[in-house]
Amino acid sequence: MKEDEVIICRCEDYTLKEVRQAIEDGYTDFEELKRYLRVGMGPCGGRTCLPLIRKELARYKATHPGKISMPTKRPPTQVTTFKAVEKGMEGDNHG
Amino acid sequence: MAELPKTVDIIIIGGGIVGSSLAYELNKRGITDVAIIEKSYLSSGSTGRCGAGVRQQWGLEMNCRLAKGSIDIFENLAEELDYDIEFRQGGYLVMAHDEKQVEQFEKNIELQNSLNIPSRFIDREEAREICPPINTDAFIKATYCPTDGHANPFKTNFAYARAAERLGTKIYKYTEVKDIIVENGQVTGVKTDRGDISSNIVVNASGPWSKQTAEMAGIDIPTYSERHQCLASEPIERLFDTMVISFQSGIYLQQVPHGNFVMGIGEVEEPNHKTESTWQWLEYFTRELLNVLPSFKDLRIVRQWGGSYNRTPDAAPILGEHSKVKGFYNSVGYSGHGFMIGPMAAVCLSQTIAGEKTTVDIAPLSADRFDKGEYVIEPSVVG
Numbered sequence: 058m059k060e061d062e063v064i065i066c067r068c069e070d071y072t073l074k075e076v077r078q079a080i081e082d083g084y085t086d087f088e089e090l091k092r093y094l095r096v097g098m099g100p101c102g103g104r105t106c107l108p109l110i111r112k113e114l115a116r117y118k119a120t121h122p123g124k125i126s127m128p129t130k131r132p133p134t135q136v137t138t139f140k141a142v143e144k145g146m147e148g149d150n151h152g
Numbered sequence: 153m154a155e156l157p158k159t160v161d162i163i164i165i166g167g168g169i170v171g172s173s174l175a176y177e178l179n180k181r182g183i184t185d186v187a188i189i190e191k192s193y194l195s196s197g198s199t200g201r202c203g204a205g206v207r208q209q210w211g212l213e214m215n216c217r218l219a220k221g222s223i224d225i226f227e228n229l230a231e232e233l234d235y236d237i238e239f240r241q242g243g244y245l246v247m248a249h250d251e252k253q254v255e256q257f258e259k260n261i262e263l264q265n266s267l268n269i270p271s272r273f274i275d276r277e278e279a280r281e282i283c284p285p286i287n288t289d290a291f292i293k294a295t296y297c298p299t300d301g302h303a304n305p306f307k308t309n310f311a312y313a314r315a316a317e318r319l320g321t322k323i324y325k326y327t328e329v330k331d332i333i334v335e336n337g338q339v340t341g342v343k344t345d346r347g348d349i350s351s352n353i354v355v356n357a358s359g360p361w362s363k364q365t366a367e368m369a370g371i372d373i374p375t376y377s378e379r380h381q382c383l384a385s386e387p388i389e390r391l392f393d394t395m396v397i398s399f400q401s402g403i404y405l406q407q408v409p410h411g412n413f414v415m416g417i418g419e420v421e422e423p424n425h426k427t428e429s430t431w432q433w434l435e436y437f438t439r440e441l442l443n444v445l446p447s448f449k450d451l452r453i454v455r456q457w458g459g460s461y462n463r464t465p466d467a468a469p470i471l472g473e474h475s476k477v478k479g480f481y482n483s484v485g486y487s488g489h490g491f492m493i494g495p496m497a498a499v500c501l502s503q504t505i506a507g508e509k510t511t512v513d514i515a516p517l518s519a520d521r522f523d524k525g526e527y528v529i530e531p532s533v534v535g
Contacts, residue, residue, distance in 0.1 A: 083314075086325070088193045092200060092306035095410070100386055100454050131455045132429050136386060140449040142438040 065113075066106040068099020076110055080117050087114060091128045100136045103128065156324060159350040161185035162505070163342055164357050165329050165365055168199035169305065169494040170483050171357035172312035175321040176233075177502035184320030187351075188313075189344060191328035195309040197359040199491055201427065201459020203382055203404055203416050205395045206492040207244045207300040208269045211260045211531040214468060215489070216267050217512045221496030226303055229495070235311035237303050238409045242393030244300035245274070245282055246532075247291035247444075249400045256531060257295050264297070271297035283392045285447045291398070300395065302408055305491050332368040332480070339369060339479035353505065355481040360425060360460035362470075362484035369477050373470055374522050375485040376423035377460040380416060381433045386452045387411030396444065402534050403440045413451065415441065418534060427458040461488040466527040471497055471517040472504060481505065482519060487533060 063073040071094060084090040087110070096110060097103025107127055115122040161183060164171045167190030175186045190196075206226060208219040226239050248254045257273070264271045274296045276288040282296065313323060324346070331343040332354055341350035358365040360377040387410055395406035402418030417437045434456060441448055464470060464485035474480045483501055486493065500510040516528050 086193045088196065089306075089310070092195060093310065098384070098455060100452070102454070129457075131457050132431075133453055133456065136452040136454050138450055138452050139438050139442060142434055142453075143442065143449065146435050146438070 065109050066096045068101050069095050076113055088128050097128055156347045156349055160187045162353045163349060163351045164188045164355045166357035166359055167194045168197045168359050169309050169491050172309055173495050173498035174501055175316040176312045177498045179316055179319035179321055181502055181506040186321045188323045189327050189329050190325045193325055194313055195306050198459050199305050199309050202305050202491045204302055204305050204414050205406055206303055209244055209246055209271050209297050214528055215530055216264055218493040218496045220267055220269050222493050225495040233311040233315040237308045237311050239303040240409050241299050241301035243296055243298040244395045246295045247398045248293045249291050254293055270299060271295055282394050283396055285445050287444055287446055290444050302406055334369055334477050337478055339477055353479045357483050360462050362462050369480045371474055371477060373519050374465050375462050377425050377462050378421050378423055379426045379458050380418055380461050381429055381458045382416035383453050383456040385413040386454050397534050399532055401440050404534050429456040429458055463487045467530040467533045468528045469517055470519045471514045475520050
């Protein structure tokens with residue numbers, strides 16, 4: 058498996074090679090790495106990429122992935138349109 | 153983690169835009185023995201949570217000068233720091249909703265133009281040319297400055313920090329200052345959760361925690377924090393370049409170079425340190441957004457977050473050495489615009505510390521102004 062052919066972040070289109078490069082460049086803090094690459098900040102909310110990146114960080118730091126805490130999760134749980142929010146408010150009025 | 157030094161020339165508490173840009177500017181002036189003490193990661197405070205806009209359309213001369221100076225710095229910063237900070241000048245469109253605001257904006261524009269800030273009034277027709285989807289019934293007139301814009305707060309923060317490190321600054325993350333030592337009216341060092349460091353100069357650049365940090369040095373400053381929430385949309389094709397804001401509703405929105413819209417609105421809350429997101433805010437924001445941009449109904453929200461404005465009673469920062477504790481400097485209370493005026497404030501504070509004449513006279517921003525009643529009130533703050 059070539060590291061430049063493995064897509065780690067589908068929202069931002071980053072390969073394993075690019076993620077490893079960012080870690081090598083010193084972005085070894087998970088929160089900083091997220092903000093540097095925007096991984097976990099796309100429509101998937103980090104569901105795909107963040108667990109994979111945590112493993113990479115653990116490998117780099119020679120520790121167990123469980124020792125590396127995940128970045129803050131942000132709402133919404135699922136991408137939502139403003140129309141849906143508006144509709145929810147109308148629902149409030151009827152409820 | 154790197155061991156803490158026993159002694160340094162300058163300790164900066166806080167590694168956000170304020171602390172990192174100050175370290176860099178000090179290093180540039182030959183003061184290289186600088187330590188930044190950051191209790192979490194870089195950009196964990198207000199910088200990484202801000203709305204990412206940079207504007208010069210202020211109503212207070214001091215803020216205009218600091219903001220214009222910062223834009224001049226931002227224009228060359230990527231090259232200077234060798235880091236792409238995604239700076240883009242797409243302008244700021246400020247909506248006026250009634251004649252009273254138009255009157256205030258007339259004064260603002262006169263002031264801004266006298267300081268070489270190229271802002272001007274535009275009518276609703278021109279507003280629509282600049283921002284095609286805007287609801288022109290939502291305002292009566294607007295001001296526009298084409299050289300205002302955006303920069304990526306994370307990358308600007310990292311860029312300054314890395315440039316400072318190359319020049320000698322040491323950054324100690326996940327290290328928290330627990331106390332500040334003052335002897336006979338002179339600061340002599342700090343105690344952290346990882347050990348003590350002595351230094352005759354300590355700078356409070358702790359953003360949301362500015363008041364608590366000052367208290368450790370026995371100083372009471374009138375800053376307080378309040379939550380402001382933002383959100384980001386999915387990235388879409390480029391719709392318009394300008395930031396759109398209103399001082400009345402407190403809404404602001406802008407499509408950043410990546411393609412997402414970053415948007416927010418101020419909400420009145422008691423002072424607090426909360427950063428959680430709320431659905432009540434999302435509903436409140438949605439109402440205001442769809443009034444200004446009705447076609448945004450189908451835009452998708454991908455992320456919502458909160459951060460702190462660290463406010464002062466007059467919405468201008470506290471900048472400079474404190475009169476009661478020698479060697480203790482504040483660079484705090486930016487009231488929601490620390491990211492945009494931080495670069496120039498750092499230049500001026502580094503000049504003060506280096507004993508040089510400051511580019512902008514920051515003497516009126518001393519903490520003493522509140523005791524003397526010499527407020528420098530900023531009339532044009534979002535939120």
